[in-house]
Amino acid sequence: METFSTAMTMAVGLLAGFDADLMEIIGLSLRVSLSAVLMAALIGLPLGAALALYRFPGRGLVMVGLDALMGLPPVVVGLVVYLVLSRSGPFGVMGLLFTPTAMIMAQTLLVIPIVAALTRQVVEDLWAEYSEQLRSLGAGPGRALPAMLWDARFTLTTAVLAGFGRASAEVGAVMIVGGNIDHVTRVMTTTIALETSKGDLALALALGLVLIALSLSVNGAAHALRRHAARGFA
Amino acid sequence: MKAANDLAEAGVQAADRADTILPLAVKDVAYVIDGKRLIDGIDLTFAAGPRTIVLGPNGAGKSLLLRLCHGLLQPSSGRVTWQGPSAGEARQRQAMVFQKPVLLRRSARANVDYALKLKKVAREDRRRITEDVLARTGLAAVAETPARLLSGGEQQKLALARAWALQPEMLFLDEPTAHLDPAATAAVEAIVGDMRAQGTRIVMTTHDLGQAQRMADEVAFLHKGRLMETTQADQFFDHPQSGEAAAFLRGELRW
């Protein structure tokens, strides 16, 4: 139990002291996860919306598959990306292994299913409400897609935040494709894993608390932004 | 002022245009789902001019008929045919207002603007037309208000404003005042009247007899998916041709 209280004290100390190494690690964690979420949103939002609006053979299978991919194990994604980016792999020449870019790629893959699946559900419900009126105005699924995404923007923000949660919390993928290299690819989660493996449980827990605080900040900011923008629209 | 005249002129000339899509001919239309004939053997013509009220008890198929005419649904058999050289793009010359107004999560003005954008109207014209229809429907004061925050009556007026902005030749309305209080109902009926005055052909469903009497030039009476009769309004309310219509007017029709 003293580990917990030690950890809390440490966490406060680390944050208040702006420990340089920690700031660097936090910075990289944010850069990697936020980039991944941004890219995943750019791909997943239209993908999910298209899946909701268009009918095609095999659509049911795709929907089930996408929902299932939300549970993709990070370590498996890491392994796949490693095999692709390895020098012995198809894209080895790009030399991307053990770089933040590889980490962003892996996390993007992890987050896309979440964003796409949630978007699909939201847009499907929305289209049920809107389709007659929009078709009357001359907007079929194709033309209505951007309007649907914009209309669902508040719910979709939550979906994107869910994606961020997934990305910032995972360690399996970034460990394999990043290598947890000091000052290069070390992020919060891999640092926690490292300190745990060194037996320094108090520090690992403290870092865990810092990570939670980080997540709270990001979600708090998003929530405030949403509240401000949503005055009356939701 | 110029904008108002534009709209008026556009409307009045609508039916006189050489490329008018009216009359709408509905020939032997049926609609079948899961083996059930929800609509059968409808023969109807909507010529330019009169306001048609489609009347009937709940479940008669009024909403269905409207959607078939507007093109939101395809008939299982029979034809829905518009006229003239522009028949192919008939959808763009029509508009429809639903029982529950469907508005996007944006301001009132933006909702009208969106409809015009879909028609690829230039920005300056969009602004002009939007201001005009909002003024005509009494919504100028709430133009910037999020549409979903408007009252039920205001929302329906907005739906009408949006339709009006499109300058349709034909306007379908599916029980537009079903959820509105008398004041809002009166406002909506007034707007519909204004649109009609500018040349838009009106086809409206209702189960409110008072409204039907106020607004109809002709009545199409539906019962259990079949068209019982199409009669001039004054004649319909005094001496309907069908027994079902008579029962309906007496308030006796079960559905």
Next chain:
Amino acid sequence: MIRLLGALLLALPLFATLPASADEKFITVASTTSTKNSGLFDHILPAFTKHSGIGVRVVAVGTGKAIRLARNGDADVLFVHHKPSEQKFVADGLGVARFDVMYNDFVIIGPKADPADVRGMNTARATLKKIAAARRPFASRGDDSGTNKKELSLWQAAGVDAKGASGSWYRETGSGMGATLNIASGMDAYALTDRATWLKFKNKGDLAILVEGDPLLFNQYGIILVSKTRHPHVKSALGQTFIDWVTGPKGQALIAAYKIKGKQAFFTNAAAGGS
């Protein structure tokens, strides 16, 4: 205003994908968790980078994984501690040459109460035999690492089929040294670990060193340059500079000077030629 802030927030992540400047020289070294956890790299690498201007990026995984990384060409230098595997690596044409760097030893740790009564025994073989006979929990890395391979060879020498008991008293964690020690600490188990990792480990719980000194517990580290033949992109020149430094007087002195809790952690033994 809010929109501007929002846009900025969104733009920030894009900077993450900017590629490293071309000026940055670095090599990738595949090494083991034991070496990493001992803290040796933190001690010697900054000096090397200062001296040569070459950055060293260490990817620390189990020996088996490290060798696979090197085989795939994902590392320039291999620095592990299982001589047979290292020699095979060179023999297979995957590495240029192998050099001794340093050694320390393994120790057998276990609960202070020592229910299997092995404290102070002379040989690892007899120790393991006794632990097996007593069926006391033993935490094995089970991850194809140098430490693991050493451990398995000791079981073989002791004539015990440890793997056969996997799941009962023999617990294979499939993890690195630190994680395995955490588990050993959590279940009061015996385990084999390298001394340096143990000295640095902060979650010893109720465990202590019980057996040490057996010559079989000798732990030799070797360094190999990955061959350019199969992987032309390997940074041979930079990698060789690192190897020369590590096996040369400066590197060796620094390694020998590394102390954990006041005790020397690694003993240098780089020779002139490869082996």
